[in-house]
Amino acid sequence: xxxxxxxxxxxxxxxxxxxxxxxxxxxxxxxxxxxxxxxxxxxxxxxxxxxxxxxxxxxxxxxxxxxxxxxxxxxxxxxxxxxxxxxxxxxxxxxxxxxxxxxxxxxxxxxxxxxxxxxxxxxxxxxxxxxxxxxxxxxxxxxxxxxxxxxxxxxxxxxxxxxxxxxxxxxxxxxxxxxxxxxxxxxxxxxxxxxxxxxxxxxxxxxxxxxxxxxxxxxxxxxxxxxxxxxx
Amino acid sequence: xxxxxxxxxxxxxxxxxxxxxxxxxxxxxxxxxxxxxxxxxxxxxxxxxxxxxxxxxxxxxxxxxxxxxxxxxxxxxxxxxxxxxxxxxxxxxxxxxxxxxxxxxxxxxxxxxxxxxxxxxxxxxxxxxxxxxxxxxxxxxxxxxxxxxxxxxxxxxxxxxxxxxxxxxxxxxxxxxxxxxxxxxxxxxxxxxxxxxxxxxxxxxxxxxxxxxxxxxxxxxxxxxxxxxxxxxxxxxxxxxxxxxxxxxxxxxxxxxxxxxxxxxxxxxxxxxxxxxxxxxxxxxxxxxxxxxxxxxxxxxxxxxxxxxxxxxxxxxxxxxxxx
Numbered sequence: 001x002x003x004x005x006x007x008x009x010x011x012x013x014x015x016x017x018x019x020x021x022x023x024x025x026x027x028x029x030x031x032x033x034x035x036x037x038x039x040x041x042x043x044x045x046x047x048x049x050x051x052x053x054x055x056x057x058x059x060x061x062x063x064x065x066x067x068x069x070x071x072x073x074x075x076x077x078x079x080x081x082x083x084x085x086x087x088x089x090x091x092x093x094x095x096x097x098x099x100x101x102x103x104x105x106x107x108x109x110x111x112x113x114x115x116x117x118x119x120x121x122x123x124x125x126x127x128x129x130x131x132x133x134x135x136x137x138x139x140x141x142x143x144x145x146x147x148x149x150x151x152x153x154x155x156x157x158x159x160x161x162x163x164x165x166x167x168x169x170x171x172x173x174x175x176x177x178x179x180x181x182x183x184x185x186x187x188x189x190x191x192x193x194x195x196x197x198x199x200x201x202x203x204x205x206x207x208x209x210x211x212x213x214x215x216x217x218x219x220x221x222x223x224x225x226x227x228x229x230x231x232x
Numbered sequence: 233x234x235x236x237x238x239x240x241x242x243x244x245x246x247x248x249x250x251x252x253x254x255x256x257x258x259x260x261x262x263x264x265x266x267x268x269x270x271x272x273x274x275x276x277x278x279x280x281x282x283x284x285x286x287x288x289x290x291x292x293x294x295x296x297x298x299x300x301x302x303x304x305x306x307x308x309x310x311x312x313x314x315x316x317x318x319x320x321x322x323x324x325x326x327x328x329x330x331x332x333x334x335x336x337x338x339x340x341x342x343x344x345x346x347x348x349x350x351x352x353x354x355x356x357x358x359x360x361x362x363x364x365x366x367x368x369x370x371x372x373x374x375x376x377x378x379x380x381x382x383x384x385x386x387x388x389x390x391x392x393x394x395x396x397x398x399x400x401x402x403x404x405x406x407x408x409x410x411x412x413x414x415x416x417x418x419x420x421x422x423x424x425x426x427x428x429x430x431x432x433x434x435x436x437x438x439x440x441x442x443x444x445x446x447x448x449x450x451x452x453x454x455x456x457x458x459x460x461x462x463x464x465x466x467x468x469x470x471x472x473x474x475x476x477x478x479x480x481x482x483x484x485x486x487x488x489x490x491x492x493x494x495x496x497x498x499x500x501x502x503x504x505x506x507x508x509x510x511x512x513x514x515x516x517x518x519x520x521x522x523x524x525x526x527x528x529x530x531x532x533x534x535x536x537x538x539x540x541x542x543x544x545x546x547x548x549x550x551x552x553x554x555x556x
Binding site: 022023024025026028112114115201203204205206207209210213214217 | 275349350351352353354355356357362364366423424425426427428
């Protein structure tokens with residue numbers, strides 16, 4: 001901070017503005033949620049969101065439950081498809097929709113997403129103690145069937161071996177970094193893809209948006225552990 | 233009769249060089265300004281229109297620099313009148329771009345307004361501080377607004393001295409950029425206090441000003457290309473020069489009647505002086521002398537032909553005197 005006295009002054013000035021309650025919500029969402037009800041839409045996308053019976057679970061559910069506690073709010077969950085939930089969000093019947101949405105998903109164009117709160121890398125993992133390959137080129141790599149991972153392997157000139165479960169696949173495997181760790185494998189520097197995850201939020205409620213983005217950033221460092229925890 | 237191909241007299245050359253320098257400075261500055269606005273764009277429609285306007289602001293200085301290289305090229309067999317109209321062509325292209333993009337973004341802004349679209353503006357992390365992007369938009373807007381105003385003011389007198397309509401339009405547009413800065417800043421402040429419509433209203437105002445700039449410029453450059461009678465650089469009135477030439481030629485002892493017809497080719501005037509001589513004696517030498525006299529009246533009288541004729545045709549009055 002001392003090296004940027006002007007930036008520090010600017011930051012002080014700007015936090016003063018935030019202290020005045022700016023920006024404000026046109027429809028007062030943040031105020032209504034505080035001590036009230038947080039209306040959350042949820043669509044399944046493990047490990048971010050898991051819908052099992054009536055009880056939702058997953059990393060984003062944990063984050064939202066903690067958020068509600070902070071706001072002293074009760075959560076009312078709505079289960080549904082993206083199409084249903086985004087429609088309800090657009091019409092202000094929901095305050096938030098979660099489901100492990102990536103910033104490069106097709107619907108990122110039509111709904112309001114928060115700033116991505118975490119970047120997840122899809123990487124190649126090897127057995128502990130084996131040397132890391134320098135690239136995926138020519139390697140036979142296990143990847144889960146029915147996901148985008150086999151295609152990512154192909155894009156990097158690897159040969160995908162499609163498996164039903166990574167648990168009993170023989171390394172190297174391609175998966176998200178936390179998954180590789182959860183499998184007890186050793187992550188390598190071979191990165192196949194990066195996805196940034198975000199939540200969908202009711203459009204134009206900027207105080208609510210700023211509150212949520214600040215909250216998510218404050219939890220950033222815990223997300224990888226939450227992911228591994230979820231997997232085990 | 234010869235017409236030199238270099239348009240400007242020596243004393244105007246230094247002004248032209250200053251204008252070129254200013255336009256280069258404008259382009260360099262616009263690159264930084266457009267970048268600043270782009271980086272803080274967010275979801276604000278007002279910021280988007282301000283950005284489009286910044287991008288469109290590149291057209292006048294670039295076309296000025298392009299025209300300034302082109303205009304002094306000597307006439308050739310394929311371009312016997314020289315390249316003076318390079319200016320008008322560049323100006324025409326610029327006007328069409330303003331009108332097109334202005335209309336598109338105007339429709340976009342109005343549709344956001346009528347569909348009640350609430351703009352979402354979140355936070356960014358800057359030097360480890362997480363701040364609302366809206367607070368960065370306003371300094372970015374001021375950065376694009378204030379230097380524009382100054383550059384516009386500096387270009388205006390140069391445009392008058394050089395009789396350069398594209399430079400004049402550029403200067404006027406830049407000077408009017410305060411409107412964009414103010415409207416967009418108010419739009420952002422409106423979002424900050426929870427007025428979702430402020431942004432789209434500001435965007436509508438800005439895009440409307442782009443459209444009207446484009447329309448006005450298009451109207452004027454079309455008139456110039458249609459050989460409208462020369463006007464002053466601000467298009468406010470007819471240039472008195474043709475009348476002065478006509479008077480000067482009429483006052484020559486060998487001239488019975490004369491009529492002048494001039495048109496603008498970019499910065500300079502081309503045209504004919506029809507003369508009914510009272511005597512045919514020394515006609516060639518008389519014409520030559522009259523030609524020199526006309527050339528010395530004003531640097532803009534670039535290529536004027538004196539045509540002796542037996543009688544003048546009747547001039548038809550305009551049904552409506554639209555622009556003089």
